[in-house]
Amino acid sequence: MKAILYICHGSRLQEACKEATAFVTSCMERVSAPIQQICFLELAPPSIAEGITTCVQKGATEIVIVPIFLLAAVHVKKDIPEELERLQNQYPHVSFSYGNPFGVSRKLVTAVLNGSGIKMIGKRVTLLLVARGSSDAETLRDVRDIALLFEAADEVVKVEVGYLAAAKPQFEEKLHELVQTTNAPIVILPYLLFTGLLMKRIEKAVRKNNHSHIVLCPYLSKNQAFQDMLIERTEEMIREDVHVPINSANKE
Incomplete structure (x- = not known):
């Protein structure tokens, strides 16, 4: 069973975390995946580890990880992949795939x-x-x-x-x-x-x-275009048209 894990940055400002959650939740309503979870890289719960664990507990055998970031900076290239590699070792029976940020468009x-x-x-x-x-x-x-x-x-x-x-x-x-x-x-x-x-x-x-x-x-x-692009890219990954290895963060 496929799951989508959306990773937002996180903020000390509660308003920012609520906005990120609302943004992704609105997109989730238009994405055809039985399991969808939101987590944060830092500064707010749930963590990436908690998000992955929840997906697995709900029966996920494949997890599509979608970074909600504008560009492929250190968080996207290093911090998130390192955490995902650690979790991949913890759940070797689950397949992980890692998407791209919005990038230059x-x-x-x-x-x-x-x-x-x-x-x-x-x-x-x-x-x-x-x-x-x-x-x-x-x-x-x-x-x-x-x-x-x-x-x-x-x-x-x-x-x-x-x-x-x-x-x-x-x-x-x-x-x-x-x-x-x-x-x-x-x-x-x-x-x-x-x-x-x-x-x-x-x-x-x-x-x-x-x-x-x-x-x-x-x-x-x-801007609605950012939601539309996130939905489009997530659906592509669900269809396996796009697959980015965890240890690579390629620019679109």
Whole structure:
């Protein structure tokens, strides 16, 4: 029997965990698997180990693991696979398969542009893409690729990138620079799936900067396209059209 285990990051902010659970639960209603469970990598229960155990107790012989992450950074490439390898040894009779994060997607960028309100501004804007940041060079390259996709839009004059952790330039520094040098509308796009402490940090920085043309877009899980893509990819894995080994985290 097949099971789906959705792995979210987790947050100290209860609101963020509730959002992640609601997002995945809404998708589960459209996924054709008899067993579906949600767990968190860190900071919130249930853990990955608890999620796997629950699937097995419900009769799962095959578990499709779906990471609810934007890009393949250290968590997706190292932390989750290491935990899954340990659990695979604990349950050798159960088959594990591991999916991809959302990754770099023109379809998602188009959906974000259409749903962010940028087209309603009426002027070409400077877009500040705010990413979490990573020490992983491939992840930073993915962020730059996403920025280039946004920059190709007719509504965008240029795209600047600011990071919230582990990479430079820092978001607050980049925002301050743009406020001082840009007369055009500044659209801040949090490239984050859910609310959380990082989103609260962005909101605080926007309140502190006195600029009459700053527009703060919603974070990404508000956009239906992310649910649709998650459902599509999960169904592909259920049909065994897609299989990514646990010890590999490939970029789509």
